[in-house]
Amino acid sequence: AERALTEKNEALRKADELKNDFVQHVSYELRSPLTNIIGFTDLLRTQGVGPLNERQAEYIDHISTSSSVLLTLVNDILDLATVDAGIMRLNYADIDLNDLLDDVSMQIADRLHESGVALEITAPAYLGSIVADPQRLKQILLKLLSNAANFSPEGSSISLECRREGTDFVFAVSDRGPGISPDMVATVFDRFATGAKSGKRGGAGLGLSIVDSFVSLHHGDVTIDSEPGKGTTVVCRIPSVNVPHTAAAE
Template identity: 40%
Template sequence: SEFIANISYELRTPLNAIIGFAEVLENQFFGELNERQLEYSHAIVQSSQQLIALINDILDLASIEAGYLHLDLQPINIYTLLESIYTLGRERAHSREIDLRLECGEDAGELLADGRRLRQALFNLLSNALKFTKEGGVVTLTARRVEGEVQLEVSDTGISIPVEDQARVFGSFERGSGDNRQAGAGLGLSLVKSLIELHGGQVELDSEVGGGTRVICHVPVAAPPVARDDKEAPRDVA
């Protein structure tokens, strides 16, 4: 974990520089670009941002495994939490002609949690759902209170995860076999699982061929997070 963290820090520094200069080109601060140049500069920015997001996920997983990541627990309004995720994904869903729905009443109440980390987990799930749902499909964000816990759910009508892969897709760098939704580096579900477990909760996966996928995060309303030894986090040299 320490090796991965150190390498990730070293990678992030030049990537930030690449993003900065590419954004200067994309915004045409030093002169007008033609259509192809704009397309290329936009591709550089997008690809670099994807790499930064991947590196940040790796750092978070390494920090969790090493016991460095600690939660900042605060009362979190459940409706406000889901509405913020909905707002972040709305434009992307619209551009892909996907029906993004929010099913959570404004009277859903609060839970004791780290708002930033819950948003990170839910946005990760939403991004995957939008990525693997075809045009005309439906993605739904849902929250409900059930017996001392809050169930935060992201469901979609997209590509399913085969039964034989469901038991292992929560592992770090695990990917499903064949043409299914567990493409990429295989970090998304692993990070979501780790963040929810830090809150003392658990993640449930329900996916059937032709029936889409549901990921349900069971988060205790007020339970303390899993106890971890206090350690000093490695210094960010980026």
């Protein structure tokens, strides 16, 4: 019986490795043609290839939007597969938090405009800096803001409140959307949990799962507070990592 259990456990381990290898390989293979599609779509918008009529320009916009959504999905799946495989490593650096917020607000501007939603940022004049992974921290913020915009009524606003608690960076993203029922709150961080169907844009339900994974990799925590009809607030705490200055610079 012991030998049978050992063999079964080994088979499951190998199957899991095979799954992760397959997902990573397919994700990498998908990204290359998608990048080409996006690149040529942007090229068609330039004056160098000649003018487009109204219908052609509309089709190009649809291709660009759909390609970008698909590339985001592929990248999300690849990130989660890397986390599952235990091979994701954070690239720590010293991050100026005020610069980070400026960068995030610029990157999310088009998404907010598309949804007809405004962003209100509340933060001290100087937040200082922390040692964390800049790319992953930026992804956390963008995923939360995009999710909030998706479920916010047109013409409303979402808020990003930031503060420091000791060496920790704490931020909360709030929306005035439909909220989440108590029985759904426990599952919002599960993969492929799309929740309510009242969002402006559908998705695979990976955004909050990625947020949870990246916050956990930083040894932080994330909580969610929501009530039906009263909106949703997601709070993240990211501790600063104590590493030698040379390692942080690398």
